[in-house]
Amino acid sequence: MNIFTTFRLALRALWRNKVRSSLTMLGIIFGIGTVIAMIASGQGARESVADVFRAMGTNLLIITNGSSRQGGAAGGAGSQMALTWDDLTALENGEVSTLRWVAPVLQTKVQVASDANNWNTSVVGTKPAYFKIKNWDIKEGTLFDDDAAATGPKIALIGTTIATQLFPGVNPLGQTLRINGQPYEVTGVLASKGQSGMGQDQDDVIVIPLKTYLAKLDKGVGKYISKGQIYVSTYREDDISRAEQQVTDLLRQRHNLSAADDDDFRIRNLAEFALRQKESTEKITTLLAIVAAMSLVVGGIGVMNIMLVSVIERTREIGIRMGVGARPIDVMTQFLVESLVLSFVGGVLGLGFGALLANYMAGYYGWKFFFPAATAAIAFAVAGGVGVIFGLYPAIRASRLDPITALRYES
Structure with a gap:
């Protein structure tokens, strides 16, 4: 069976269960969307902070009155x-x-x-x-x-x-x-x-x-x-x-x-301050992206659960296909393609959702809207990874069904 036939059969199977497929994709959409939004917003925030410090002058030192051991930055007012x-x-x-x-x-x-x-x-x-x-x-x-x-x-x-x-x-x-x-x-x-x-x-x-x-x-x-x-x-x-x-x-x-x-004076180095701000922004962005990735894992588990349910519901169909000559690899490929289609469609929609969310956050917080091509590549790579990782076990399970037992199965 060629890949085009497999792809057509996968689409047909998903279309028969439109509501279930759509609900399954929601987890992928929100998972990828939030990850992409966090990455894009983090990059936008970093660029905005960098612009602010470039405007202030990153090669700037500010010298004020007061001991370097004194706290605060009152600009010399009230200091010795x-x-x-x-x-x-x-x-x-x-x-x-x-x-x-x-x-x-x-x-x-x-x-x-x-x-x-x-x-x-x-x-x-x-x-x-x-x-x-x-x-x-x-x-x-x-x-x-x-x-x-x-x-x-x-x-x-x-x-x-x-x-x-x-x-x-x-x-x-x-x-x-x-x-x-x-x-x-x-x-x-x-x-x-x-x-x-x-x-x-x-x-x-x-x-x-x-x-x-x-x-x-x-x-x-x-x-x-x-x-x-x-x-x-x-x-x-x-x-x-x-x-x-x-x-x-x-x-x-x-x-x-x-x-x-x-x-008896203080010197503030804005370049060091800008670097600390950048590092803090990167750490916060990474942390938020990790938290958002957890929702993507939940979405992936949802894909795996639905694919397992699909294997059980279509046990007799699998037996018939094997009975007329389909190889285990053909069955595994079909279910894996179904999982990939769910994940990729969810990834595309999630990319759009993430872009809208990042644009809203940029407008709300006054950041730059930053959405490079690498972000889209990350979205598709993550979607493909979710489809393979969480679709592989159901696909293998379907391919290992005994044709005789599968033909006897009554749903």
């Missing part, structure tokens, strides 16, 4: 003051060879207002290198330059959230906003960056020149960078660990710390 403006100058002047960009970042919460609305947001005072470090482009207008950072004009760059809240339906360029009652001219709208790795809206921010910030919002404490951080980035991501050590050595030397003294 140690970082000085001279430290910043040393970093800017190339005393650490691996650093490409260096920028102070001072930040505070303020109330801002336009003629239309009020809004509570964050204001950042910094230098132009900040935009290089953050890979932040301008959407409209122009970024301020080093002269503006040094002279302190009352100008502001706003994120897209600020533009929407304060200037709905109006081009914000050239408009005036008030920060704590002081007027500032909007000279640019920053490109949207979306949410940070911590779930914060990065577009809900106003950026002003450092000199303006120090004059109008925070006069500082003498030589110390009291309520701010220093952002530094390297030429290459591979340099980040070496740069961290070089910055540590330089600051310890400048702060006259002995070998027994703890650092």
Whole structure:
């Protein structure tokens, strides 16, 4: 018996029991669908997290006040003051060879207002290198330059959230906003960056020149960078660990710390944080895929049970086929093909269900929808494996029936 005849007979047998075949496939559909959804969602989540950290700058170090043994990440606020403006100058002047960009970042919460609305947001005072470090482009207008950072004009760059809240339906360029009652001219709208790795809206921010910030919002404490951080980035991501050590050595030397003294500053390495986030996402995805695979095993057991019932119900049919010349291998092949058809049809439908579920999860959680061709290949491979593994025993059992005994069987 050729394979086409076997396939036709298998389809006919399954069609005779449409309801039972459909219910059997449900286990495969949900099993494969959930596995595929977990894999696709995990990949999408990883890509989204990677995009967030690429936007933040994976070759970024953030230097703050405070001992490395102190908990939290308050950005230097409330920590013992140690970082000085001279430290910043040393970093800017190339005393650490691996650093490409260096920028102070001072930040505070303020109330801002336009003629239309009020809004509570964050204001950042910094230098132009900040935009290089953050890979932040301008959407409209122009970024301020080093002269503006040094002279302190009352100008502001706003994120897209600020533009929407304060200037709905109006081009914000050239408009005036008030920060704590002081007027500032909007000279640019920053490109949207979306949410940070911590779930914060990065577009809900106003950026002003450092000199303006120090004059109008925070006069500082003498030589110390009291309520701010220093952002530094390297030429290459591979340099980040070496740069961290070089910055540590330089600051310890400048702060006259002995070998027994703890650092009086903290350095956060975003590349390491991004790697930990990626590893955590991969572990969670793997765990969820394993849990989902358990439902696939249950679906496979359902296929095996139905095929065993089918063998019992068709015992007399098997006896007749053997009596007219069918070989045991022909009988085994037919039942194995029936199992494979159930599994493959369930796999195709499960693939569609998994894609829909992954797309829904991506939309709900704000991930990328990621569904590569390899995912479809996995679905078909798993479906084939389920069909063979759980269909083999019923097929072998059918092929080993004694023709005489089978012909005498009464259902």
